[in-house]
Amino acid sequence: MRTRVLxxxxxxxxxxxxxxxxxxIIGSAGSGFVAGWVPNNNGTPYWNNASWDGRNANIGFxxxxxxSCTMVSGAPGALPTWVxxxxxxxxxxxxxxxxxxxxxxAVLQAExxxxxxxxxxxxxxxxxxxxxxxxxxxxxxxxxxxxxxxTFAPTAYYGFFLTSPAGTFYTxxxxxxxxxxxxxFAVFAPNSSNSNIDFWMGAEDLRFPNTDADYNDxxxxxxxxxxxxxxxxxxxxxGLLGLAGILRRRSLG
Numbered sequence: 001m002r003t004r005v006l007x008x009x010x011x012x013x014x015x016x017x018x019x020x021x022x023x024x025i026i027g028s029a030g031s032g033f034v035a036g037w038v039p040n041n042n043g044t045p046y047w048n049n050a051s052w053d054g055r056n057a058n059i060g061f062x063x064x065x066x067x068s069c070t071m072v073s074g075a076p077g078a079l080p081t082w083v084x085x086x087x088x089x090x091x092x093x094x095x096x097x098x099x100x101x102x103x104x105x106a107v108l109q110a111e112x113x114x115x116x117x118x119x120x121x122x123x124x125x126x127x128x129x130x131x132x133x134x135x136x137x138x139x140x141x142x143x144x145x146x147x148x149x150x151t152f153a154p155t156a157y158y159g160f161f162l163t164s165p166a167g168t169f170y171t172x173x174x175x176x177x178x179x180x181x182x183x184x185f186a187v188f189a190p191n192s193s194n195s196n197i198d199f200w201m202g203a204e205d206l207r208f209p210n211t212d213a214d215y216n217d218x219x220x221x222x223x224x225x226x227x228x229x230x231x232x233x234x235x236x237x238x239g240l241l242g243l244a245g246i247l248r249r250r251s252l253g
Contacts, residue, residue, distance in 0.1 A: 024197075025082055025187065026130060026157075027095035033080035033189060034089055039064055045083055046091040047186040047202065051214035053112045058214035059186050059202035062110060069216055071109035072147045076200060076221075079188040091183045093173045096130040096159040102197070102225030106139050108148040113164075113217035115205050118142045120163040121218050125155045126172065133175050136161060140218070154224065160185060162218060164205035182208040186215040197224045 025031075034045070039060030041050040051057035054068045061067025065075025084092030113119060120141055125134030139150040159171040162185075167178030171185050189199040199222055202215035 024098050025095050025189075026098055027082065027092045028084050030086065031082065031084045031092040031095065032086045034083050034086050035078070035080040037078060037081060037089070039066060039078075045081055045089040045186075046183070047081075047204075047213065047215040049213045051112075051216060052212040053214065053216065057112060057216055059216050059219065062202065062216055062219055063188055063200065069110060069112060071219060073107065073109060073221060076188070076190075079190055079200065082187040082189070093181050093183050094130065095171055095187075096126055096157060097154070097171075099154040099156050099158060099224065100197075100227040101156075102227045104152045104154055104222060104224035106150045106152065107221045108140050108144055108146055108150075108218070109200070109221050110146050110219040111217065112214075113205055115164045115166075115217065116142075118165055119203075119205050119218055121160070121203065121220060123152060123154060123158050123160050124170065126157045126159055128157055130157065130159070130172050133159075133170065133172070140220075160201065160203075162203045162205060164217075166205060166207040169203075169205075179207050184215075197226055198222075 037045055037048065037060065039048060039056070039058065041048060041058065043049055047058060048060050049058055056067030057069045062069035062071055063075060064078050082092060082095065083089045111119070120138060122136055122138045124136040126132060137152060139152060140148055161168060161170045167176070169176045169179055169184035173183050174180055184204045186202045187199055201220050201222060203218040204211060204213055204215045205217040206212070
């Protein structure tokens with residue numbers, strides 16, 4: 001019987017750390033991640049356009065390392081990308097993120113933009129419905145260059161913004177005062193679930209329609225730590241107490 005209890009305690013310890021809350025994307029109806037895209041400047045997905053910065057320089061070429069764009073941490077590959085329609089791969093004009101309460105970090109990977117010395121990138125607080133913008137928080141200012149690192153502690157719901165001489169643009173584009181309805185961000189993640197806490201983001205700093213829509217003007221790699229669910233912590237603590245009790249009885253016996 002003691003052996004069985006001991007194994008149950010060990011199993012609780014093994015299972016507990018894997019049950020976690022995680023950051024994820026909240027988007028429009030029909031949105032989601034799609035894989036299998038190829039950087040070829042054909043406009044599908046929506047960020048796959050010919051760049052004014054040189055041959056094969058849009059965010060897709062940055063991600064795959066197949067064009068003239070290079071990133072500090074190297075090319076992560078053709079990771080699934082967030083779109084508004086998983087059939088047509090059209091843009092999702094409004095998306096934001098949910099947070100489990102973990103701390104985050106951001107690495108500025110590349111800036112291929114005439115406004116590189118002026119662009120400002122950061123995150124903003126929003127509500128559960130993504131219908132309002134709260135306080136904004138700076139991550140990278142104009143003087144920042146590729147390789148810069150910033151840390152942040154996101155609120156329960158949050159998004160990202162880019163301010164350039166052309167205006168301020170939000171992942172919730174309906175709230176962008178100068179370019180509502182046009183998405184200035186492209187997001188890529190390691191898998192196609194809504195539990196990603198590690199993603200790459202490319203931004204477009206020109207106002208539509210006078211833009212090349214290449215999303216390489218600022219490329220940032222963001223990661224946010226997972227936080228165990230309250231129930232998981234209880235299970236983990238129970239496992240520790242159970243093991244401690246078993247070991248104590250054995251030492252006394």
